[in-house]
Amino acid sequence: MDAPRRPGPLRWLWYAAGGRLPARHRDWVLHDTTCRTWHVRHFARTVALLTVLSVPIALLVPGPLWLRLTALLLGWLVSLQYSLFVMEEAVENRVVKAGFPAGTARATRAAATAGERAAAARRYAERYRDDGADPGGD
Template sequence: MEVHRPGPLRWLRYVYGLRLPEEYRGWVLHDATARTWLLRFALRICVEALPWLAAAFAVLVTFTPLPLSLVVLALVLSLFLGLFFTMTSADELAEVRLVKHGFPYGTGKKVRAEHGRSATWP
């Protein structure tokens, strides 16, 4: 299966859960099964959270008397907690993404196991 990497705009669409065109199927499989699949997953979660964190920052700085350091600390903590709880379901969320792109359920776990990679986190 040939691997075509999506451009930045298509990748952003992919981050937010939209389906990529058929030509990127190989890349989606690679993304969900590569040695770095958990790191890739965590990066997608961080990118997905950025607009929400920026909006929360603007609201908190504008409408509350909280010190800037406390606002930043709260947002970092919320990102950490969101990342932690999402990572606990990384394998299932990767399977959902693969199914959305036409692969049978269980493909990601099977391919990772064949290559001796972790199927779940931690």
């Protein structure tokens, strides 16, 4: 199977801003939202947009530099926190825009980590199962 076709830098910036990519990038969008590093990719898109918005604000808004930079820092913190809160829904929306049914990204990630989650559940059950031992340790 061929690797998904990545968009160019300008198209990626459009995608990061919430734009829809052409159909030829459909598989890449699914990969982008379901790979092991999908969290990092989500924050990279957020940081790219914040950078594009912050540079003109830092350069063009009048006032002391320390005040502009402090305001930008606070804006970044709020934006990154909000981005964290809506991460699942934002990623799912990207997949829907690419033409996949709603829930595809979540289901793909769950299928990819099913073995790991089952092993973790098994380890948990082995360690904390109730085998009738006295909880007091007597």
